[in-house]
Amino acid sequence: MEILYAFFVAPFVDMASDPIFFSEVVIGGVLTGIMYSLVALGFVLIFKASGVFNFSQGVMVLFAALTLVGLMEHGVPVWLALILTVMVMIALAFAVEWIMLRRLVNQEEIVLFMSTIGLSFVLQGFGETVWGSNVKLLDVGIPNESFEVGGILLNEFDLFAAASGALMVTVLAVFFHYTRMGRALRAVADDHQAALAVGIPLKTIWIMVWSVAGMVGLVAGIMWGAKSGVQFSLSLIALKALPVLILGGFTSVPGAIVGGLIIGVGEKIAEIYWGPLVGGAIENWFAYMLALVFLLFRPQGLFGEKIIERV
Template sequence: MGDFSFFLEVVVGGLLSGVMYTLVALGFVLIFKASGVFNFAQGAMVLFAALTFVGFLEFGLPMWAAFLLALAAMLALAVAIERTVLRPLVGQDHMILFMATIGLSIFLEGFAQLIWGTKVRGLDLGISDEPIEIGGILISQFDLSAALMAAVLVAVLSAFFSYTKVGRALRAVADDTQAAQVAGVPLGFIWAVVWGAAGFIALVAGLVWGARLGVQFALTLVALKALPVMILGGFNSIAGAIVAGLVIGVSEKLAEIYLGPFVGGGIENWFPYALAIAVLLIRPAGLFGAARIARV
């Protein structure tokens, strides 16, 4: 195999794993964009969604039914969060909302395991992990399917935001919350929709990552992988999350292969964070993030 096709293989592999990071980051970005809240509980939502899905599978339901039921559970969860956590805290400082999501995260982790148990479960989505050869490059079928799922998800979400009445209202809330309320947009409903969409993303991320790592507590840590993606892409940019996820995926793989041998390997795990710190120094708002311009 030529050096170049090996390089391409690393790049494609990186792109595909980057999609997996994007999936998790999207959930954060959505909520941050709409409400300025960093949702610490996104990782717990991924675990909750995956456990719920696997739980329904274990009842013997077919996969599509388990998916729909798990989606319904995530939407119900979103409504419950809006009623019990967000609504009473309207107008509070963002730091207080952030701390509330930490509490929510701890609750969700406990609640999910209370219902579904703590044992590690395998999740087989019926997609083989055999590599296939495309144009002389070996590509993981599973990664490719995950990337396709993510692409469909992003397309559905962006069509929703661009062309529907609720999507337009959601962009209005993200732009200027008070003005949107005055224009007749009910904030509670919009927040429930946003958290519902984040729950939907968490479910897809939970399936993909759960099939990779097994459905277990460690899924909540997947959220940590999203942090450098968001720092690189900007906390409030969906396009940023997509591009940054891909950049992180490719760069960590390239760093591992080409820089790793000089420092004894193991770069992959910390390289994204180093990259994120470098970005923070040079461009704190991220590649696509809007720098906050405040009138003094």
């Protein structure tokens, strides 16, 4: 009985008894969730436009942040470093298309997936060879003052992160649904050969989405890096973006956002209210379990299209 009480009643009593702390937990979760969403967004872009499950998105975040920090350490001013980093990410997109993707057209999904894992090794090794592997501090001048609203502690930096995340999503959603290029991207995702046959320039499209994904990665990298330093563990958040994708559906931009928020808030609450009961550190797996249970009820994700099978 006691154990049932501890699991099913006590946590809720705790939440109700200290609503201010609870709302701070939720807000903390929302902000982590936005970070996850930003990484997941990069995945969704590339998956939508090329059907490639890009495992290296996490390392791209790290790589972008490393490049930015590295340049700044060499005395390059922030604005120039940003421009240069964006150019590096575009160059990377070109390189990926030239060296990898164009040689793997119409290969099986798993082969493309594996090649991006290979790519993540290359990027990680390359980034650390050039810029070194020690933890770096990133300061691009985002305001970082705390203030109180109705007794709840808020932080300017976090709000800034949330705002830029929201902006990005809006822009991308509009781009996919209302522009000619967006339609071409969706056609490519459906079938490479068919898209080529109707005259969609596959290569241009790929370079474009990888560039955009690189920039999304840069934004995510700046946010994470400014918060917790630029280090290898940045690339591990990529793995956390996977359950986010599952919740949201692989091809849905809004899904990436909602999924990120659910995972972010869910795991924070679980860790703080239930974690101590089972020894803590459940943040490691909670997101995956949540996604797994969710999949059992809705295999196509929150926003994925329902799959109708036919023969």
